[in-house]
Amino acid sequence: MYPSRFKYESPKTIEAAVALLDAGKGDAKILAGGQSLVPMLKLRFAFPDQIVDINNIPGLDYHRFDADGSLHIGALCRHEDLEHSAEIAQRQPTIAAAAPLVADPIVRTRGTFVGSVCHADPQGDWAATMIALGGHLVVQGPKGKRTIDMKDFVLGPYANALNYNEIAIEAVIPAPKGVARGGYLKLERRVGDFATASVAVALDMDGNRVLRAGIALAGVGGKTIDANEEASALVGHDLTESIIDTVAAAVAAKAEPRTDHRGSSDYKRQIVKTFVKRILVAQIAEKVA
């Protein structure tokens, strides 16, 4: 299998990459980690006229916490960079829990966080994580930069809110109000399989009190499921088993799973409920070491 013919450029600056996208008028595609795009090119699901490889643009492979506590993830930060990051392990539990569960170790050496968010696969782990965390993307086009809130970014399966001439240059996760807590659980049939169901939970907490709560789901709907509204029932309350039960049931009701080879829709809904509960119960203050 090999892709259909395309022109290839590997610009050295974001501006040059944007110019190529602009000139492509919708027939040009960014190549980041290539772990979704290259398979799609080989299957001829995608047949762009122009590939714009951003891997040779210096300075995009970072992830860092700014002084204000916000987390910034550059367009060439690979899944494995997050998986092996001591800072992420210490300060951002939802991303730390999800990173080792994305794809397999070889795919993680190439695939990027931002590329995965842009790919907007309904089963993708990072779009769900970003929604739960209330993050946004910084994107650059011919007229300069703008930001897009994650809640407005995923439009449908494989569809995002970028214009054809825009590049997502970084993902930003706002500073937590208190302490960042949360987790990520995923049911997969084997390593490297996409999620049967997965749940991202992100909390800002002060002791046992919830200051902000976000929950999003992957694999259980035609697109990433935003359950932040259901999660917000936790805000202002102490985490207790009873409120957790109520929220887990509401989130499970928000899922739109379909019966397929990975399981029945009832089964997947049950998994969502169980995972929400498991993650939240583990955050109850006295259970956190």
Place this chain on the structure above:
Amino acid sequence: MSSLFEEIATPPADNIPVRRITVNVNGTDRTLDVEPRLLLADLLRQGLDLTGTHKGCDTTNCGACTVLVAGRPVKSCTMLAVQADGREVQTVEGLATPSELHPIQEGFKQEHGLQCGFCTPGMMLSAKALLERNPNPTEDEIRWALSGNLCRCTGYQNIVKAVLWAAEKMRAESN
């Protein structure tokens, strides 16, 4: 039928420029003209006759085509050859010296870490990347690091033993 490499390398469509790339493969610079859509796996196998890199699935699932690019394992069926321009690529052919097997190869031999051998080149390169970062891995860490490489024959048990064997030998050698 002409090989994929020939078909792609000559002659290109009118408006598709061929790219000249230089890739360091197993320590030697190789300069070639390639069409951008040529995959790294096909460059190695058909362009350079390095058929030790196997293609199992061609859909990014099996890891048989794993090579090291700048020291990290990559599925070569899922990277464009042009992307390797200016980078170092190591394939299974680069493991042994003319006189000696690499300790990882020796480990696979000693512990019977292969049956048909189809997955073995990819397994060994993933193992090499692991041992470079973690010279003393636990059994669990080995299983985790090799979880992107599928094997239809062995049941993995002896592959894990082979990597443990190699790790021990490499630690002894570096002391």
